[in-house]
Amino acid sequence: MAEHVLLRHRDIPDINQLDVYQKDGGFEMFKKAVTAMKPEEVTDIVKASGLRGRGGAGFPTGVKWTFMDNKNWPHYVVANADESEPGTFKDREIMESNPFQFLEGVAISSYAVGANAAYVYCRGEFWQVAHYLDEKIAEMETAGLLGDKLFGSDYSLRIYTHLGAGAYICGEETALLESLEGKRGQPRLRPPFPPSFGLYGKPTVVNNVETLTNVPKIIENGSDWYKSMGTEDTAGVKIFSLSGCVNKPGNYELPFGTTFRELIYEHGGGIANGNKIKAIMAAGASSAMIVATDEALDTPMDYASVRTLKADLGSASVIVIDDSFSIDWVLNKTIHFFKHESCGKCTPCREGNYWMSHIIERIHHGEGSSFDVELLTKVAYQIQNKCLCALGEFSLQAVVSGIERFPQDFEAKVNL
Amino acid sequence: MNKLEEKYADEIQKILAKYPPEEKRSAVMMLLYMAQREGGYVSNHDINDIAEIVEITPTEVATLIGFYTLYHDKPAGKIRIQVCNDLPCALRGADKFLGELCDALKIQPGETTPDGLVTIEPVMCLAACDKAPMFQVQSSEGLEYHENMTVESTQTLIESWKEKN
């Protein structure tokens, strides 16, 4: 297999040690950027590489950096390490096993947007990860890789970790910023977007951990190198978190455009227990349910191709569901998740998920009627397009697609 | 100086140092963890102390305890075992694991063992979906992940805590 770009600990033992990481060229790109490049040059390379955000929305990273309001200072960089989408566990592996490449990515992007302070917002459950990163950051400070007047330049940078405390919504970037400010993690109205009004009201870049971990390698090898991987629509490599009913769940770093089939059968070792594949959720609990037909399995995984299946790739957390599970059970799980995680700020998400949870419970326990199935779809559509943030919109994806694409599972469940 | 400040003076300074001096409020998240370290929950007294340290109202501190699931306003077992039974883990038997574990401890999800040591709670996805069944442990020592668990290995773990406590 080709060398990893992100999961490099799988190629280089002990790359989580500073000396090993540096021996492999680590922090040279940060040094080069600070001492030999203008911030705009860094941004231009990232822009040209076609790197898109790995947090789910796929927004072009370099373009986002150019939105920073240069009339308002200071600037901040915030790494989104909230990783709470059910089925996503890639950022954690990066931070635990290849922490310095991630931190170098934070450092380079901070330089690119003129930030002298960066925060890594870890979900509260990443208590150990945050403490581990604190150690690594301290090592960097000792080694002169963070602090004042770095590499003899005028640039100074500090990186801090910040712990959340259990709330999926804090992955949404404006909720994350509220939480970082010590408030309830509820999404802000947008616009304004973080690059004009972010942390403490200052221009802020929020990027996913995986997104940032790409940056040192892009600076090192250039944008053409990066573009040579992946597809026309989506350049580069991606860590696919594979979970559910497969023999070998785990993270797999593959180029965009790899098919579902390759991921599930070649890397994931196929379906466990001799069962048959039934459905795929490509973006965690927020996904539309993909019927696992041959055609679907042969679809390349990039943003545009997955959309042809009326689904989204999101952060590429691929949950595989086999034929031993009924979809009403799956929906009971996802609705329960969103009901639990709805922040409560806007009416449709707060009330709609609460209502849906009652209906799906009835159906799932065999107490529902066909009217309930119809009502569930209606309530889901009633939520649609009315929410303040994407969580509410995510919450109905599995519901409407599950009922529409797996009607037999519901017919079997309802009494009339 | 209030009680918390007296007890954790250095640690509080370290936490505050992470944020701009005029943005003390950011420190409230870590201070809440600190306050509940000992008793496993945040008391009203702690709320007032934290409010004083970061210069916001007690109400603005209290709201966070309700919003975030890792803060608690009531005491429970010394150690909270938080089993992920969200969709990906459930596809790999997490519900069964949770049920069997509860049976073995003779409690229901959400309950505490009679000796007051362990509380079992189901929680949402913990980003360890490939290593189900799994849980995190919340205690005075912070949070710790335990992955690829069985009821037996969990019981061994609980035994080891019993010895320590």
Added chain:
Amino acid sequence: MTKEITLTIDGQQITVPDGTLVVDAAKRAGIDIPVFCYHPKMEPVGMCRMCLVDVGRPVFDRATGEAVLEEDGSPKIQFGWKLETACTVPVSEGMVVDGLSDKVQQGREDIVEFLLTSHPLDCPICDKGGECPLQNLTMEYGSSDSRFIFDEKMHAAKNVPLGDLIWLDRERCIQCARCIRFQEEIADDPVLEFFNRGRATDIITNSEPGFASYWSGNTTDICPVGALTTADFRFGARPWELNQAASLCNHCAVGCNLTYNTRRDAKSGGDIIIKRAMPRQNEQVNELWICDKGRFAYHYVNSSDRLTQPLIRKDGQLSPASWEEALTLVAEQLKNAGAGLLTLAGGRLPNEDLFNLKKLSEGLGGTAALHSYMAGGDLVAQMGISDTVNLSTVGAGDAIVVVASDLEEEAPVWWLRAKQAAKRGAKLIVVNPRPTKTERHATEIIRYVYGEEVAAIEKVDLDDAKKVVAFFGSEGLGLEGSAAVAQACAKLAAGKGALVGVWPQANTQGAWDMGLRPGADLSSAKAFYIAGADPVGDNPALAEIVQRADFVVVQELFLTETAALADVVLPAQAQQEREGTFTSGERRVQRFYPVVSSKGECKADFAIAAKIGAKAGVDLKGRFPSLIFPQICAEVAGYAGLSYAKLAEVNEQWPIVSRGDLFYGGTSYENKQGLGVQLAPLGVEHTSTAAATPATVLQAAFVAVPITRLYDQGKLVGASDVLQPRLAQPFVLVNPEDSQKLKSTDGMAVSLSVNGSPAIDVVVREDDSVPQGFALVPRSMGIPIEQPSEFTFGIAESAVA
């Protein structure tokens, strides 16, 4: 000039300033877009999603930048795939907003249905029933049959006191956060918050006492459902049974406009009584808000302790008498006193009454004086607020100076308005010996030691301010010190601005305008005629002087300490029982109207004065205040041209409130009865008639200085049961180090003696913001403190026990 934007809403073309939100633009055009979370006085949050509209924008050709046209030549409009929230979208040129389409109607129905899934259907017993936006919008957008299974409704606690004044019904709350945002954005007391999240979201307060804020009542006005109710009105009446009467608050010099709701009440034996006080919109004065004192203190009007008939001292006892008997006696005695007659009037009396009292006294050869510890009203008249320099217009480039006043305690709404001006960019300079809430928004803070006010004021630099509003108060000051401070502030603001006295009473400025002055020499009076004032209550040391006089007549609502010493006591009407005018500290002359009928045999102060005059040979108008007001206009400088009719004029105010859509601005009343008239400053020389010697601090080891608290123990507030638990008990604030020296501790009961007066039990409160060497003593709490004074305090026996 901001740019003007033209857009179309529901087919109607309108032009509004750039930056206007669609919801407000619609409102201006008379189109109601339903809202729950949006409130025109607060930042939009877009959380309830009720205000959904279809928004289209003109399409521009990317290459040419030209507008793309339809075949018929009209601009091509592109509608979004999603509905948008009208409360968060600013208008843009050529925008087309559709609030009538099926999609929009469906969207709103969907939101109402969502809200009702967890809302109880208890409208018949809900206080908000009849003035409830959710109820109204359910009529408009709700479906008649519920698809939600009733048993699955969330159930939550229904009667939760958030504090002494406000109750919460958790089931009714629709999580719009208006109350939370009001407390944070407007009141700057963030003592309400949500607890939990998702459907479990709940309102909490962790303050001590609960919901600790002087502004709490306003949340019940803007709550769009019946979740928040006031302790004194809940279950009190249904809104449609209520009558309304326009009035003014009489508890401080701001002059907030009120509407009293009244009803015939079984509990009061079928009398019409006041059921609640509500804010009445006056954007120049109180906008849509009132403080809790203004909202909850009216209960004194119906107090059973009110005086209801004349009393004459017979055999040493005050005994009931007829008006005829009492008036005859009073007329004779006052006439006899001649130059020895001293009339003392309080600043809570209306202009008409003060005018008559002064005329009567002078007609009899005596004098009329103002009972007050603050000077400077003549300076305020010369250079007060004007149409050009006022709290609505000062902003960037201007300055507000607050001297010797804890503004929120003394005139709450001015605190609010000063804070807003600071937000608009005005400098806010606070000059005070200790921190106050005003300082949170200050751009500059100047501290001084009590007694060194004038020097501190001289340090204020206003060179680069265009307009200036200078407030001067009475923190730590007696009459002399106050005169010096007023003088110094007048000098400071001269040429640029407006001087405002933070008066202790609603019509103190009116009293100055009517020609009454404080500082009369009491000791030489032969006869006292005291109206609306309680000098002995304020300072027990005065009892002796009052008793020494040959004759004392007191006109009052209650049997005050002074009244108890009088020879004749005459029962006066409460402000709510009659009409009249007040002149606010900003010198806005405003009218109030009768609200309830008179209690017992009470008569209005002006009428009593006229009746005495009739018997004593001084001809005064006594039937209606409206007959006295023209005399005032004819004689009092600056009042020329005013009339009751002019004071009753209104013009359209923004935001538009009340009307059919209570959801927009809350239940604050629309002002249909008059915005009052702003007097123009007289503009003559800036010197005061009061002596302007700087205050000197006594050289005692400790000096007691007076401060003012909103919730004091005044006779009027004291009669309100709901406010009672919030009223401060007599206390003295000292620096912890001083306290230690005095061997007292925080919370200890001590006996305090000021100026050798009889000792009084008070509680020591340690506060490290109090300068050392000083003890801060609140006024109107039974502790005699008129000015900085020597004091002693010892540990009371009760403390030892």
